[in-house]
Amino acid sequence: MASAAADQHHGWDAGRSVAGANSPWLIVAIISLPTFMEVLDTSIANVSLTNIAGGLSITLDQATWVLTSYLVANAVIIPISGWLSDVIGRKRYFMISVALFTGASFLCGMAPNLQFLVIARILQGIGGGGLAPVEQSMLADTFPPSKRGMAFATFAIVVVVGPVLGPTLGGIITDSASWHWIFLINVPVGILSLVLVQLFVDEPEQVQQDRRELLKNGVRIDYIGFALVAVGLGLLEYTLDRGEREAWFQSSFIVTTSALSALALIGLVIWELNHDDPIVDLKLFKNRNFAVANAVMFTVGMILFGTTQLIPQMLQQVLGYSATDAGMALTVGGIATLVAVPIAGRLTDKVDVRMLLFPALLAQGFALWNLSLLNANISFMDAAMARMYQSVALPFLFVPINAVAYLGLPQRKTAQASSMLNVSRNLGGTVGISAAQTMLAGYQQTEQAHMVNGLNPLNPNYVQWMNQAGAALGGFGQSMEARLGILYHQVQQQVAMLAFLDIFHTLMLFVFIVSPIALLLRSNPGAKPPAGAH
Known part of the structure; x- marks a missing residue:
C-alpha cells in the first residue's frame, strides 16, 4: 500500500x-x-x-x-x-x-x-x-x-x-x-x-x-531545432569517430566539423530553452x-x-x-x-x-x-x-x-x-x-620514449641481452639487424601493453x-x- x-x-x-x-x-x-x-x-x-x-x-x-x-x-x-x-x-x-x-x-x-x-x-x-x-x-x-x-x-x-x-x-x-x-x-x-x-x-x-x-x-x-540537432550531434559523432584516424586537429576538416558541432550545440541549447514547442x-x-x-x-x-x-x-x-x-x-x-x-x-x-x-x-x-x-x-x-x-x-x-x-x-x-x-x-x-x-x-609514444631511452650500448642490460640473443639464435643471430628486429618487436609488445x-x-x-x-x-x-x- x-x-x-x-x-x-x-x-x-x-x-x-x-x-x-x-x-x-x-x-x-x-x-x-x-x-x-x-x-x-x-x-x-x-x-x-x-x-x-x-x-x-x-x-x-x-x-x-x-x-x-x-x-x-x-x-x-x-x-x-x-x-x-x-x-x-x-x-x-x-x-x-x-x-x-x-x-x-x-x-x-x-x-x-x-x-x-x-x-x-x-x-x-x-x-x-x-x-x-x-x-x-x-x-x-x-x-x-x-x-x-x-x-x-x-x-x-x-x-x-x-x-x-x-x-x-x-x-x-x-x-x-x-x-x-x-x-x-x-x-x-x-x-x-x-x-x-x-x-x-x-x-x-x-x-x-x-x-x-x-x-x-x-x-x-521545430525545423531549426531539428537542423541544430542534426548538425550538432551528427558532426560531433563524426568528429569523435574519425578524429583519431585523421590526427585530430592537425586535420582542417576535423577542425571544421568540431567547430560547427560546438556552434550548433550551443545554438541548440539557447533555441530549445526559449522555444514553445521544442x-x-x-x-x-x-x-x-x-x-x-x-x-x-x-x-x-x-x-x-x-x-x-x-x-x-x-x-x-x-x-x-x-x-x-x-x-x-x-x-x-x-x-x-x-x-x-x-x-x-x-x-x-x-x-x-x-x-x-x-x-x-x-x-x-x-x-x-x-x-x-x-x-x-x-x-x-x-x-x-x-x-x-x-x-x-x-x-x-x-x-x-x-x-x-x-x-x-x-x-x-x-x-x-x-x-x-x-x-x-x-x-x-x-x-x-x-x-x-x-x-x-x-x-x-610516451612509453616507447621511456623504454627506448635506455636501449643503448652504455646500458649493461642491453649489452647482455644482445649477447644472449646472438648465442641463442646461432648463425642467424650473428646479424645485428636480426637481433635489433627481435628486440624491437619485444619493445613494441611491452609498449602496447603498458599503454x-x-x-x-x-x-x-x-x-x-x-x-x-x-x-x-x-x-x-x-x-x-x-x-x-x-
Whole structure:
C-alpha cells in the first residue's frame, strides 16, 4: 500500500500502460527483442570490417564508414525520437522503426558496393535509433515507479549484454558463413517482432488522447531545432569517430566539423530553452534527478563501450588472440552480467538506489584498477576474470539509473526523457571509445620514449641481452639487424601493453572522481532510506 501511494504521489497513471489485457512481462519480452537486435548491431560489424573490405574490394579505412555512417544516423535520430513518437503515435513509430531497421538490414546484406552499404547503414541507423528510447518509454508507463527495477533489469540485459556479445557473435558468423549474414540475421527477427508488436502491444487511450491534443491545433515542427540537432550531434559523432584516424586537429576538416558541432550545440541549447514547442525538451534537465541520472548514464556508456573496445584490442594486439577468442573473453563477463541483472532488479525496487549506484561505481573503479595490473603473460582465464569483475557491477548501475530517472517528471514526457537517456548512453560510449584510442596512441609514444631511452650500448642490460640473443639464435643471430628486429618487436609488445594499462588506470581515476554524484539522486518509491536520512 505504501508503494502504491508513493507511485500515485509521483504521478504515475496506469492508464498509459501498453500491456492492455496482457501480462506486462509478455510486453517486456516482445518490445525487448527488436531493441536487442539493434543494440547488437552497433558492435557486431566491428570484427567483420576486414572481411567486408575484402568482399567489396575496398581499403580497411574505407570500410570503417560502415560503422561511422550508422553511428551518425543514430546520433541524429535518437534525441528527436521522443518527439516523433508523440506526433506519429508511440506504437506506430515503434513499428515503423522496426520495419525500417529490418528492411535496411536486408539491403546491407545484399549490398554490392560500399556506397550502397553506407546508404543502407544510414537507413538502418535511422530505424534503429527509435527502438531503445520508445521501449524505455513503454516500460516507464507500463510499470509503476516502485516496480520498475525488474522491468528495467530486463532492458539492462538488452543494452548491457548486447554490445558484449556483438563482437563474439560477429566473429562466429563471419568465420562460419560470410559478413553478409551479420545483417541478414536481423530480417527474420524483425519480421517476428512486427507480428508480435501488432498482436500484443496496446496503444492506450490516454496516449492517443495526448496525441490528439498535440495535433489539434496543427503540429508546429521545430525545423531549426531539428537542423541544430542534426548538425550538432551528427558532426560531433563524426568528429569523435574519425578524429583519431585523421590526427585530430592537425586535420582542417576535423577542425571544421568540431567547430560547427560546438556552434550548433550551443545554438541548440539557447533555441530549445526559449522555444514553445521544442523538438528536444532540454527543460527536463531542470529536474535534478533526471540531470544526475544522465550524468551517471554517460559515465556508464564510457565504461561499457570504452572497455568493450579496449579489452579485445589488447588481447589481439599484445597476446595474439583471434577475434573470436578475444570476444569469448568478454562473453564470460556477459554471463556474470546476466546473473547479476535479476538481483539488481529486485534490489532496485527495495533499496535506496544511492546505496546501489555509489558502491557499483566504486566497484567499477576497483575493476579498472585490477585491469591496470595485468601483464603480457596473462592467461585467457586471467583476462576473462578481469572482465567479469567489471561486468558483474554493471547491472547495479544501469538498472537503478533507469528506474529513478523519471521520478518527478510528467508521465507524458517519458518519451522525451527516454530519448535523452539514450543520447547520454550513446554519446558516453562514443566519447569512451574515442578517448581510449586517442590515449592509446599518446601513451604508446610516451612509453616507447621511456623504454627506448635506455636501449643503448652504455646500458649493461642491453649489452647482455644482445649477447644472449646472438648465442641463442646461432648463425642467424650473428646479424645485428636480426637481433635489433627481435628486440624491437619485444619493445613494441611491452609498449602496447603498458599503454593499455595506462588507459585503464586513467579510467579508474575518472570513475572514482565522478562516483559521488550518485549520492545526489532522490530515492525511489518504496525503498528504505539509508540510516539517518530524512
